[in-house]
Amino acid sequence: MKKIGILFGMENTFPNAFIERVNSKDSGFIAEAVTIDKVVQADPTEYAVIIDRISQDVPFYRAYLKNAALSGTAVINNPFWWSADEKFFNNALAEKIGVPVPKTVLIPSKQRPENTTETSFRNLAFPMAWEEIFEYIGFPAYMKPHDGGGWKSVYKVVNPHDMWHKHEETGQLVMMLQEEIEFTDYFRCYCIGQKDVLIMPYEPRNPHHLRYAAEMKASGEEGEKLLETIKDYTLRLNIALGYDFNTVEFAVRDGIPIAIDFCNPAPDADIYSVGRDNFEWVVEAAANLAIEKAKAHVPGQTNLTWGTFIKDAIGAPASTGAAENRGASAINDAPADSIPVRDTASAETPLAAPASAKEVKVKAITPKKSPKLVEDKGNQPVPSEPTPKIPTKKAAATKAPAANSKLKKP
DSSP, X not given: OOEXXXXXXXXXHHHHHHHHHHXXXXXXXXXXXXXXXXXXXXXXXXXXEEEESSTTTOHHHHHHHHHHHHTTOEEESOHHHHHHOOHHHHHHHHHHTTOOOOOEXXXXXXXXXXXXXXXXXXXXXXXXXXXXXXXXXXXXXXXXXXXXXXXXXXXXXXSHHHHHHHHGGGTTOOEEEEEOOOOSEEEEEEXXXXXXXXXXXXXXXXXXXXXXXXOOOOOHHHHHHHHHHHHHHHHHHHHHHTOSEEEEEEEEETTEEEEEEOOXXXXXXXXXXXXXXXXXXXXXXXXXXXXXXXXXOOTTSOOOOOOXXXXXXXXXXXXXXXXXXXXXXXXXXXXXXXXXXXXXXXTTSOOOOOTTOOOOOOOOOXXXXXXXXXXXXXXXXXXXXXXXXXXXXXXXXXXXOOTXXXXXXX
């Protein structure tokens, strides 16, 4: 019997409810908590499907899941894409697919990464165009890790001096500066299987356990149109990114939903925070998705979901996506000239020479006389590589504007 596993950490309510829900259905599959006793390279697991809720915090689990996916397990979410994805890229991709996002810029880390020197940053302008950046973003603004999550290391900054002061605390984190959105409505949307969407009114300014205790302010035809747009944007983002289990947050400004955060592949699903009704929806949708993936599972084949961003890059349809053919993998349907060539012969079957191949005789070549030696004119100075120009002697990767800047520190 094929198994469906769930890999989790400290959370309790969702994993247990998910296991019970899958096992209560007459699907032919059994769900359980994943057990890992050894991880051998290229060895398949006993699971057709694994829902990942913790590998973002445990690198050992991420490596285990990649190995499992290589051997055919359908991992939700795709561990390869999850490892590559981050919030700043999300924002850039959202703009490309027509989803409004806050104005955002990338900021180098305050401290140099380990194993780097000042010359590692010779391509970085010192100082950066801070005046242009601040004029583009405006204040107040939010500074947050470009690849973070869980509201960690998020700062509200009210002016340039406040930003520089708080930037001192960020160490080697690469941050992004993002405009503040004054919103009238705020929503958090579950998207499961790239087709099922649950739109939940949400108040991020409330204490954690009360954030879902909010009501939608827009009403009537305006409210209906807003919800339709939010659903459309949610599906666009998850199909492009390739996530089967994710949440998207929107802040509504002047009737326009602006995507704030949509890189949450292990979103909060605890009954005590999302509420009983939302919890019931998530458990049911997740159980149905896992069973659907288990039914479509093909042993030994790559059973991962890839987003349209990757699909378009290789010119092949994404495999196992909601709107795509689940029986074909991206590599099988790719154009022949886009697929790397590999040796498919087995160790037992040596490659035969082509029928047209002929033996080639190599003619011996007598070496020519050596050229005359050049007269030794004594030791000549050997030119050396010029010493690189070091942009700054500061230990930090960033610094405040120049002395003549209008934004100089007090």
